[in-house]
Amino acid sequence: MKFLISLAWKNLSRYKKRTMITACALAFGIALYIFTDSLLSGADMDSQRNLVWYETSSARIMDRDYWENRDQTPLNLLLEHPGVFEGVLEEMKIPSAPRTVFAGELVVYRDPFEEDGSMQVRIYGIDPDKDDAVFKFRELIAAGRYLQKGDNGILIGSSLARNIGAEVGYPVRITTRTRYGQHQVIDLDVIGIIDCPNPVIDKKAILMPLDTVDLYLEMEGAVTEINMKFPEIKDTEALGRALKAELLPDFPGIDVLDWTVLGKDAIAMSQAKQAGSGMILFLLFVIAAVGVSNTMLMSIFERVRELGMMRALGMKTSQIRTAFLIEAAGIGIIGSGIGVAIGCLLNIWAVGKGIDLNVWMRGMDMDIGYRIRDVFRGAWNPTAIIQAFFIGILITVIVALIPTRRALNMSITECLRDK
Secondary structure: OHHHHHHHHHHHHHOHHHHHHHHHHHHHHHHHHHHHHHHHHHHHHHHHHHHHHHHHOOEEEEEOOOHHHHHHOOOOOOEOOHHHHHHHHHHOOOOEEEEEEEEEEEEEEEEOOEEEEEEEEEEEEEOOOOHHHOOOOHHHEEEEOOOOOOOOEEEEEHHHHHHHOOOOOOEEEEEEEOOOOOEEEEEEEEEEEEOOOOHHHHHHEEEEEHHHHHHHOOOOOOEOEEEEOOOOHHHHHHHHHHHHHHHOOOOOOEEEEEHHHHOHHHHHHHHHHHHHHHHHHHHHHHHHHHHHHHHHHHHHHOOHHHHHHHHHOOOOHHHHHHHHHHHHHHHHHHHHHHHHHHHHHHHHHHHHOOEEHHHHOOOOOOOOOOOOOOEEOOOOOHHHHHHHHHHHHHHHHHHHHHHHHHHHOOOHHHHHHOO
């Protein structure tokens, strides 16, 4: 075996240019794979985090029938006594925050008599003192201030503010219906603007004080949901099941849904994109394999006479095959090593700086499917890097096996006569 390894190394060093061409073709595919996988992993992680921090929370308590009718944001499927649930959650040491969610039309006025624009929005009535325990909106204030109890005003996202031309202090009007179905017109001022990394919230959501919502919508203390925060995203399903088992015997009319259910549409879109991206990554490897196969085929078929000479001198077919496969593995190690190095360098940039979506999609109101608005950052995935390295070696060995086998099936005299 030592002799075969030595022979393979001599062949690698003898054909330096061809070795490097083959290795570079493989390195390109490996580097691109690592970089692309990093961006996809980072987008998925950031999307999940922004979903939980700003949209769904870790889990939510609501009326059992509310989820099926969530698109209509009904105000007849309520939690009548939210303080009871909050007391239970406090005993379990689970941070919670009540909310009332409803739909309405947002109307902006540049002066008291001239309507400047309107759009359908979703309004979240939040308790300014409790919401911080679950969500992270207070730290997102870009202009103005955060909500306080009793405020007759709203917080809006920077994207929404830009779309309707609103600034802090602008008067707005919300038209909606009360809990009992009566039309309600609410005149408010923009108290603050938040810069939220979740595009769904930044473009389409409005935050109001819960007590103000309670007054205008005649909620009488009822809310549509109670949101909760769990220590880790990965633990939410198990904790959600445990909480449901704890609450359902005493409150049969409610349901507990974790973020994987609350955000299933976003998760499904992300998974669909991952499936398509997985095909792209596969094609990258196919392209790399084609480049490797071309050079390996040339390398082997140009050395048919050399194969015949080696066999004439007494080397066994299995030894020759092993020597060529070791040579191919050597090319794979060189190419994969270079590819991993380049991929990691690209990954350092992707993780640290990322791709600024505002530069690429300036002026376009596009939904890319992820809960990411500004920067598309990468994430380190050691498993994918290790897999890419060994898959690169495996590709070169498999590609070299076919032409080597064909050449070895030729007789010694045919090999020696080859030109």
